[in-house]
Amino acid sequence: MRDFVSKLLLASAASLAITSLAARPEPDRRRWAPKVGMEEYDTHYFENQVDHFDDGNTDTYQQRFWYSEEFAQMDSQPPVFLYVCGEWTCSPPDETMYPMMVGIDHGAILYSLEHRYYGDSQPFDDWSTENLRFLTSEQALADINTFIKG
Numbered sequence: 001m002r003d004f005v006s007k008l009l010l011a012s013a014a015s016l017a018i019t020s021l022a023a024r025p026e027p028d029r030r031r032w033a034p035k036v037g038m039e040e041y042d043t044h045y046f047e048n049q050v051d052h053f054d055d056g057n058t059d060t061y062q063q064r065f066w067y068s069e070e071f072a073q074m075d076s077q078p079p080v081f082l083y084v085c086g087e088w089t090c091s092p093p094d095e096t097m098y099p100m101m102v103g104i105d106h107g108a109i110l111y112s113l114e115h116r117y118y119g120d121s122q123p124f125d126d127w128s129t130e131n132l133r134f135l136t137s138e139q140a141l142a143d144i145n146t147f148i149k150g
Contacts, residue, residue, distance in 0.1 A: 041092035052142035073107030090114035
């Protein structure tokens with residue numbers, strides 16, 4: 001697992017370095033003026049494992065996400081920007097947040113993924129100590145891996 005996490009962090013750092021070094025034209029901020037409201041995004045769920053590391057545990061839960069192709073340049077293969085919401089209730093992609101602004105500048109498909117145990121992405125009905133044992137960074141990274149592999 002540590003090897004997986006190390007590779008993921010290295011890939012993320014490399015991606016950020018490449019993005020920051022790339023010469024980009026000044027963004028057209030007028031595109032962001034008409035903010036899209038939550039009601040204009042469909043809410044989606046995918047079935048995810050509660051425990052990614054115990055093959056004997058078949059428990060699943062519904063993890064919530066949103067996406068937008070509004071700014072994507074669909075005539076080519078657009079990049080995909082995945083924003084993983086932190087430890088709070090997630091919301092649809094907000095074009096005024098920096099990660100989404102960068103995605104818009106790159107003509108990307110935008111995704112927001114809700115963190116397990118927050119908002120509507122609840123693996124259990126209660127937060128007992130027993131149930132909270134699955135609230136770990138390793139499980140959260142495995143959630144992202146499952147989401148990406150789709």
